[in-house]
Amino acid sequence: MRIVKSYLHPLLAFMLAAGLTACNKESASTENASSSGNTAETINIGSDMTFPPFEYMENNQPAGFDIDLMNAILKQSSATANFMDTRFSNLIPGLDGKKYDAVISGMYITQERLKKVDMIPYFKSTESVVVLTDSSYKPKVRDDLCGKTIATQKGSLYPDQLNQLSKESCLAKGKTAITVREFDTSPQAVQAVLAKAADAQYDDSSVARTTVKKLNGKVEITSTEPFFPFLGGIAVRKGDTTTYNRINEGLQKLKQSGEYDALIKKYDLQAPTEEEIKKLMN
Template sequence: MSFLVTAGVFMSLMAYQPYATSAQSDVAAGQVLNIGSDMTFPPYEYLDNGTPKGVDVQIMEKIAELNGTLKPNWIDTRWVNLIPGLKSGKFDVLYSSMYITKERMAQIDMIPYLKTDISLLVLKGSQYQPKDPMDLCGRTVGAMKGTAFVAQIQSISKDRCEAGGEKPILIREFETSPQTTQAVLAHAVEVQYDDAAVMKAALKSLPKRVEISSTESFFPVLSGIGVRKGDKKTHDLISSGLEKMKQSGDLKRILNEYGIQEPSPEDISRVMN
């Protein structure tokens, strides 16, 4: 079994777990499902006095409830280590509001569950008020290391800014989204490029210090739950739980609490096929 322990020896949500020796999972009722997640990304996943909270946590708790006795064990892991950790067997599931991309699907299997887009965050009252991607040309932009954000900004810089005769974007990368927001506050970057729901959470936390300047949605994407390639048992456990939540309306209800969209069948087909 890959990182699965019986409920009787389950000691703590954040307990350290050794690397597994098997590339295959054997998830069954009454066992702990180890979940790798960067718990610094509210409202999706974060720690509140050591307790996992957020939309992704709520969804996984519901999947576990539907399963019967499955126990989610959240392992706080920095973003750049999530896919390597899943592939090596450190955890059974990667659940960290990860955008679905072809590059990621070449390494792991992904199960879509929400739709989101990008927002831009600046200092409150700043004279610089970027509204769309072209407003980033020649500016210093902060983004989270190892995310799709960086690749998107690089594409904007090359394909739009430089191709249009504008200056390239200077990208500064940070380990977490909160660190990127702190860089905005410290004037280390002019704007933060991040998930729209995350930027709304930052604005709610710092209403007198930051503001969302973007006025239109861009780069709409789907986020997915990751499992190791070939791990059909875990894939079926997650996907069947999500399907039950869709049928009952629980998935839409939880997402709506945070102003997040449920993807349509057309959205899923476009990304996954």
């Protein structure tokens, strides 16, 4: 695990410990799972529990926007979620291998992923750059990343995006390339910034805002450019129309009842419009 332990901040240690504790468990049952022997159908859900506000461990239980949303979705069809923690790069292979029935983990919808799985859009976002608050380095746009070491999450699209930015905004203009450092989890990437082993972190904007709050202002978001706007989606194995319809229909019911909007507001996220869904899905 690539992490500089000697500089571990207490709040960050809590975040890391939560994720690592979850990693050692084969699965984590949700709080609303039946304790009375109820035979309600259980749906196995893969997720990387180190990505607040989407998913994380709290008091040894899965918590976050994705957890609350999936619990509410499955409740519409009297089913129960069994959340199974793993690292992000293992999620789609695990879904393909039938370890999970579905995956919800702040995952981008991309054409490449749509060739492997079906995805149901449920939020929109972009990326942000996080730096130490007391640093003189205050990157605002993509060109400001040239020649710097940027930490990000392994297995996500972020390394590819940074390499694309490096090629188009740095090398093509005669500037020094971006050095991309990949870490297994988002908290580990933040730790690299705290330890001054990286100049900045590149992450989902919602996650970056949560990081700033949890670290009490030790880091800040300085970027002003929306790098790669995207839709996030719930992944279902191709051909599994039963699970796809169960989740999609449950999500639509939550939108109609107002519960979806309440969760979006609670976790400070953004809901895509139908027009944005049609545009970005195409």
